[in-house]
Amino acid sequence: MSTYAQKKGFGATLWDFLTTVDHKKIAILYLIAGGLFFLVGGLEAVFIRIQLAVPNNDFVSAGLFNEIITMHGTTMIFLAAMPLIFAFMNAVMPLQIGARDVAFPFVNAVSFWLFFFGGVFLNLSWFLGGAPDAGWTSYASLAIASKGHGVDFYILGLQISGFGTLMGGINFLVTIINMRAPGMTYMRMPLFTWSTFVTSALILFAFPPLTVGLVLMMFDRMFGAHFFEAAMGGNTIIWEHLFWIFGHPEVYILILPAFGIFSEIFSMFSRKRLFGYSSMVFATVLIGFLGFMVWAHHMFTTGLGPVANAIFAVATMAIGVPTGIKIFNWLFTMWGGSVKFTTPMHYAFAFIPTFVAGGVTGVMLAAAAADYQYHDTYFVVAHFHYVIVGGVVFALLAGTHLYWPKMFGTMLNETLGKITFWTFFIGFHMTFFIQHFLGLWGMPRRVFTYLPGQGFETANAVSSFGAAFMSVGVIVMLINIIVTSVKNVKVGNDPWGDGRTLEWAIPSPPPFYNFKQLPLVRGLDAYWIEKMEGKKGMTPAEPLGDIHMPNSSFLPFIMSLGLFIAAFGAMYHVDKVSWALPVMILGLLITFGAMFTRSVKDDHGFHIHKEELMDDDDKGVKA
Amino acid sequence: MHAEEKFTYETWPAAPEKSTLEAKNKFLGFWFFLGGETVLFASLFATYLALKDKVPNTNMPLAKDLFELPLTFVATMLLLTSSLTSVYAMYHMKNFAFSKMMVWLGITALLGAGFLGLEVYEFSHYVHEGHKFTSSAFGSAFYTLVGFHGGHVAFGLLWCITLMLRNAKRGLNLYNAPKFYVFSLYWHFIDVVWVFIFTVVYLMGMVG
Ligand code: HEM
Numbered sequence A: 001m002s003t004y005a006q007k008k009g010f011g012a013t014l015w016d017f018l019t020t021v022d023h024k025k026i027a028i029l030y031l032i033a034g035g036l037f038f039l040v041g042g043l044e045a046v047f048i049r050i051q052l053a054v055p056n057n058d059f060v061s062a063g064l065f066n067e068i069i070t071m072h073g074t075t076m077i078f079l080a081a082m083p084l085i086f087a088f089m090n091a092v093m094p095l096q097i098g099a100r101d102v103a104f105p106f107v108n109a110v111s112f113w114l115f116f117f118g119g120v121f122l123n124l125s126w127f128l129g130g131a132p133d134a135g136w137t138s139y140a141s142l143a144i145a146s147k148g149h150g151v152d153f154y155i156l157g158l159q160i161s162g163f164g165t166l167m168g169g170i171n172f173l174v175t176i177i178n179m180r181a182p183g184m185t186y187m188r189m190p191l192f193t194w195s196t197f198v199t200s201a202l203i204l205f206a207f208p209p210l211t212v213g214l215v216l217m218m219f220d221r222m223f224g225a226h227f228f229e230a231a232m233g234g235n236t237i238i239w240e241h242l243f244w245i246f247g248h249p250e251v252y253i254l255i256l257p258a259f260g261i262f263s264e265i266f267s268m269f270s271r272k273r274l275f276g277y278s279s280m281v282f283a284t285v286l287i288g289f290l291g292f293m294v295w296a297h298h299m300f301t302t303g304l305g306p307v308a309n310a311i312f313a314v315a316t317m318a319i320g321v322p323t324g325i326k327i328f329n330w331l332f333t334m335w336g337g338s339v340k341f342t343t344p345m346h347y348a349f350a351f352i353p354t355f356v357a358g359g360v361t362g363v364m365l366a367a368a369a370a371d372y373q374y375h376d377t378y379f380v381v382a383h384f385h386y387v388i389v390g391g392v393v394f395a396l397l398a399g400t401h402l403y404w405p406k407m408f409g410t411m412l413n414e415t416l417g418k419i420t421f422w423t424f425f426i427g428f429h430m431t432f433f434i435q436h437f438l439g440l441w442g443m444p445r446r447v448f449t450y451l452p453g454q455g456f457e458t459a460n461a462v463s464s465f466g467a468a469f470m471s472v473g474v475i476v477m478l479i480n481i482i483v484t485s486v487k488n489v490k491v492g493n494d495p496w497g498d499g500r501t502l503e504w505a506i507p508s509p510p511p512f513y514n515f516k517q518l519p520l521v522r523g524l525d526a527y528w529i530e531k532m533e534g535k536k537g538m539t540p541a542e543p544l545g546d547i548h549m550p551n552s553s554f555l556p557f558i559m560s561l562g563l564f565i566a567a568f569g570a571m572y573h574v575d576k577v578s579w580a581l582p583v584m585i586l587g588l589l590i591t592f593g594a595m596f597t598r599s600v601k602d603d604h605g606f607h608i609h610k611e612e613l614m615d616d617d618d619k620g621v622k623a
Numbered sequence B: 001m002h003a004e005e006k007f008t009y010e011t012w013p014a015a016p017e018k019s020t021l022e023a024k025n026k027f028l029g030f031w032f033f034l035g036g037e038t039v040l041f042a043s044l045f046a047t048y049l050a051l052k053d054k055v056p057n058t059n060m061p062l063a064k065d066l067f068e069l070p071l072t073f074v075a076t077m078l079l080l081t082s083s084l085t086s087v088y089a090m091y092h093m094k095n096f097a098f099s100k101m102m103v104w105l106g107i108t109a110l111l112g113a114g115f116l117g118l119e120v121y122e123f124s125h126y127v128h129e130g131h132k133f134t135s136s137a138f139g140s141a142f143y144t145l146v147g148f149h150g151g152h153v154a155f156g157l158l159w160c161i162t163l164m165l166r167n168a169k170r171g172l173n174l175y176n177a178p179k180f181y182v183f184s185l186y187w188h189f190i191d192v193v194w195v196f197i198f199t200v201v202y203l204m205g206m207v208g
């Protein structure tokens, strides 16, 4: 099995990826699919900004505009940001704890394919009669009234990909609890691993309410139920609660891994141990916990009453405290360090003021009485883009540069990387800073146009101009990726030279079994400790022996494909077309058949023998 | 392959459900899964409570007109007993008594099937009284909550039978012991959920 380094044909490579259960390859799949959806969502954003660049514009119609904003938000959150985060979690977390794979490699593949088919399903709406148009929050009164199948695509697409995410969360939790290398205690885990852990717990408890909300809406729209229909005794606010009980933890699901990536970057490129490690861990856990207590701050204007609003306002503001702790720890990490301004460090540096601005507007919004002014204006749009783009997307771009060599064995070009950074950074602030003021001046969000003479022209033009800059940044990054991949200059274990954690102690990319011998972890920043003592690599914790590995399988793909097919049946069943029910049953049969096969067919995996591992050494594959 | 290693009563470990890494992972992962399921049912319960007795007109039956204790009590007893029999099954699993385990699992499945039968009868009875999935928000919420539970029972039955058939000929080993164990966890879980349904939906429903 030591053939992984050899050249393969295209067909073989494709089959390899379709059947893989290796966390590193699944990471690449997440990166590619999430990256493509990021481009789609970005294109939608550009369309929004073109439409709003000048008053009374008719670049797109009002109806199409609603579809575009809905798809932009939904795609960016569920199909771009989350999968890209999953890409890094998959690529890095098992390596950071010294594991050979995740706890359930098969389930890991199922997670990916469910996300993928859910995302494809959602985006097919563009070609099959129109996309969803009730906003990414899909409030029930709007969504129930929405004509056509747009919202059905939203419901079913998110349902399918949501299952994948949930399983991924469980998988990572078990991996971190059960599969840490000898000596890797909880308080020696790198912060990215910690944030993966807390994020996974958030996923576990936040996704079921979304699942329920989507099921209820599916029943209402497709099977004649009346959860949200006031005339039949229903209540539209139930959706808002379920959605935000999911939705607010979701924003922390996005930002905590971003915090994790930045924590790694700050300490790597300040070449210092992370300041206040244990308070960082504490703050991460606390943010995760508080994240569940604040959902109603999205519903201040719904009319829950002053007592509920006050409680949720105070709870929301409380989250600023652990977040502040983190900010100061990052600053103190740089303080007195020998800071190296690599591309990832550029993003990390820019992240701090940007995210603080987003946090400040967050606390402003949390003042319930004041929120009656801000709510549903561009001020909110500015707030969440400051935290999501300035926090999450900056981290994803930084992470792409940081971990590219670990994932692909070659370094992205630093000059192009810095060009991307500067154009993206300037473009971002140009686009969104002015939107705070647009909101305060009274421009509502989710409107497809505005009239001249209201004082919105200049600000909107500036904002659209900024979007062009951001696009240039992304294009430069794509060029960077292509150039780098063509040149394909191979790098060693620790290409940045400043690696501190276990992933930098093994080759880039690592062999498929990751660690030939599990490493012995002697403290926080395990690899750094060894380097400081003049050792070249980690001390093994076990003698060289056989390694047990899972078999690859095509079943995850088939399982997910079944649900994808069934979703079409469920959706067109409403139109009373004759093939709908059979298609739904067929799809479910495929899925359950695949599950059944998995259950009755034993799969014990295989062993790599000691002799083969020794062979690898002779071929010069270091481990 | 070591997972298929043959055991005797003497060599069988004390905690076969947790004695390999795979088994430990499965065990822990399943507990987390049940954590997620708890939130799922909590959301359904909340929805039900918000929509209880919310009907479009006054001719429609409400909870206190519909529910009758005898039927649901029998159903509850069937399911509670099945939880007990699955405990017996796991007791024999830990003692490496394969055929006794199979017998108790079979009884568990039968009790579960009896419960499902009663539920189907109950639902059709309500539909006759005008309490339908599509007739009111109350109906939608009721059938969704109780039906989700029923669906879990049905899935559990299929799971139990599949496990029994698949392993009928090969006895216990460290590969399938955790599978049986995890099934029993699941079965207890749906039992606990039912206790809440019995309390919140039926008992509290009859009170008014
Ligand atoms: C100190 C931290 C934060 C506070 C106090 C805060 C507070 C708020 C409040 C009160 C709102 C509702 C505004 C309204 O609709 O009128 C809001 C909206 C929003 N926030 Fe935050 N937030 C914080 C951090 C974050 C982070 C870290 C993210 C994401 C990574 C985020 C993403 C969002 C999003 C997406 C919305 C808008 C949802 C929508 O209506 O479409 N926030 N925030």
Ligand SMILES: [Cu+2]
Pocket (backbone or CB within 6 Å): A247, A248, A251, A294, A295, A297, A298
């Ligand atoms: Cu929020």
